[in-house]
Amino acid sequence: MSTLYLAWAHIVWHRWRSAVLVAAIALVLAVPATIERLLTASEERLAARAEATPLLVGARGSRLDLVMNALYFSEDRPDPLSMAEVEAIWDSGLAEAIPLHLRFQAEAAPVVGTTLDYLSFRGLKTGEGRVFATLGEAVLGAGVARRLGLGPGDSLTSAPSNLFDLAGVYPLKMTVVGVLEPSGTQDDDAVFVDIKTAWVIAGIGHGHDDVVAEDGEPGAAPRASAAIRQYQEITPENVESFHFHGDLAAYPVSAILAVPPDARAAMILRGRYLDAELGTQAVVPDRVISELLGRIFQIKRSLDAAVGLVALAALVGVGLAVFLSLQLRQREMRTAFRLGCRRSMIARLVLAEIALLLSMAGVLAAGIVLAAGSLADQAAGWLIGAA
């Protein structure tokens, strides 16, 4: 125990030098492990959600953008398709069709305009309150509710998509009617509304004061003017005034989750979108994500080699520091030997000090990896968002 005692005393006396050594070794150990852990968490989250989504229909273009936007609510914006595609899938009897409208945000969370089928498909249940039922109602993912401290009865406002677009989107104040149970997916960080509410946010559905003839006579031609007040909040009193002009079948959706009953129906449905002349495409998210992960892990292998070289350089530096420390302690060792210390004891003393430094670095590295692990979901979400 004396060797440990002396080694510890030496470490404590040179506490700053020891701290730098410990921190350097800990980083060398922790950085690769943390990267590995974060990438694994991201891979798992990406793959799990992709595997759980059989088919995705969207506008022809980047398949990756389509998948990242529809599954992970990234800010990639694929071209919209029309609501008529949703009806067409339903009418084909080959799949359930769940529309998704993803264009807006509220308090930095994506606003997902969809139907109640989405919540059923993802197995999302309300932990508090209820699901959305009418225009202007919102259900919050667990993460958003926790972050904003909101619950049923509170309200939140959509963010204008462009502050300088005066003719465009105005904020809509939405009423929170429910909070979903945590799911550990991107759904925790989203705000869910009926797709018609998303269209109201987009400005293609709206509510305003009655437009009547000035004299109020029945049958008189209505007169609209800039003085007519457009509602920025949907309330029981004004909900009846909200309406949508034109054919709803032409209204935009970002993507459609298609849920075929079996593999045969999925195959047939995919076949219908093979024609390159069509403006739409059907993709299997699992395949798209597998390709993406393949690329990520190719990059990771290169990164591993670079990290390995940096780690080697750092360890050589640490070894040099230990060697120089031993050189500085030659006199101490000579004295110990003159007093009657065995040379093996001197070696044990040095090894004990190295072991203590490595142990502390190991504990610190484990702490860093654990801390990174507790943030892995958050970091994975960030990585997915950045992908």
Next chain:
Amino acid sequence: MIEIRDLAFAYPAGGFQLRIPAFDLAEGERLAVVGPSGSGKTTLLDLISGIRLPSAGSLRVDGEEVSLMSDAARRAFRLRRIGFVFQDFELLDYLTIQENILYPYRISNALKLDVATRARARALAEAAGIGKQFGRHPNALSRGERQRAAICRSLITAPRLVLADEATGALDPDNKLRVLDLLFERVAAEGAALLAVTHDTELLQRFDRVVDFRDYRIGAEP
């Protein structure tokens, strides 16, 4: 305490040779060894403590023939029966004065560090006038106080012989006398013999006997 007969020593590289026909140190005696640099004084201390072995002759310390001991036995012998005081104190800056005094117990499993030993360390420090510095580190002490601590360390194992290599060489005149007095006093109190290598001729009259070492050297010490 020390009995040398027809001792010869040569460094493997050659050049320097030491021949000592006869050299004795009685129990409790205070002997000063003088001589110019390179005359073999420090080599003598190394031979007596078993760090180096003679190439011929007899060297008995406390009744034991040093050259016949194994490495381990010589280390144990050094640790238990010989105390060392060095010119530059050789205290460890990362240990307190208490732990420096107890250092021989920390570097060997053969010596058991117990409550009595700790009490002895404190008593030695008190007797040396550094009781108040017991928990401090060497860099907080004056040079004289550091050498007092080194003397305490040399005596902690209750050795039969104390070897002092220029123990006062790094001290100012006032401290030289005080430290030497302390060394004499504590060595006498412990019943040990003292063999001190010194260049300082002013101090020689205080020793029981003085040996001029220049007569034993052949060649130059490396």
